[in-house]
Amino acid sequence: MADKLKLTLDQLLCFSVYSTGHAFNRIYKPLLDKVGLTYPQYLVMVVLWQEDRQTVRGIGSKLFLESNTLTPLIKRLETAGLVTRERDRDDERQVRVALTDQGRSLQDEAADVPGCVVEACGMNLDDLVDLNRKLARLRNALEQSAS
Template sequence: MARTSPDPFDHGISPFICFSVYSANLAFSRVYKPLLDELGLTYPQYLVLVALWAEDGQTVGGLGEKLFLESNTLTPLLKRLEAQGHVERTRNPGDERQVRVRLTASGRRLRESAQCVPGNILEASGMSRDSLKKLAAEVARLRGNLLAAKAPAGRR
């Protein structure tokens, strides 16, 4: 009998991993808050800037693929970043459907001001760089599995 465990609510463990992830994410955003407040950024805005610092001039869709977000989330966020003067959004002349997001001088300057952020997070995590790296990889693998289960493989 490879029946599931005798206790029907031992299933509680699978809500447990999702709850750990859920609440750890809340905890992260709370640790980030005071750091990012000084830069006038929210946590998702910071993630977008990290992506742009790595590769400037990405499209909305390109950013969404990296961040697992869509235009309904990104467009208002990017408009706020634009209103703050950190990015500019321009239609791609070669394909007017696309919007390219480019860092302004202000957006590039923020990179320096934000240099201390990862170090602070590392310290707050109370774990070694290596443990975090391993943990991040495992969680990313879990994320991949979940997304694959969500959008079945046959799609093209």
């Protein structure tokens, strides 16, 4: 097949997503440094702010992370006094993660982060919501194709 498609780097959707992720990290880093979180820790906290006392498995499912990646993250959040971990009373195999008072109050300190990120995107909110919906659909299709 001599006529194979030859794409340049800027034509690769995967590179656009990858490099956009790096750009997001550069925006998030100074914002999250102010509240003492890394981006992955922030994501765990957002999941817990939405619903407290979740299992490690449940958090991992929402963040598309395996427990061997998530557990060290949660341990660091526990060491920082933001969460506690305890075995589920009904199923000892499950570990539940709960916010501490300090972890709950951190939500107020981090409240301006989403707005700052939206502003940095330079797009109107409707376009960002639409883009997010399309990216989620793309991710889900890729996840399904990979399984």
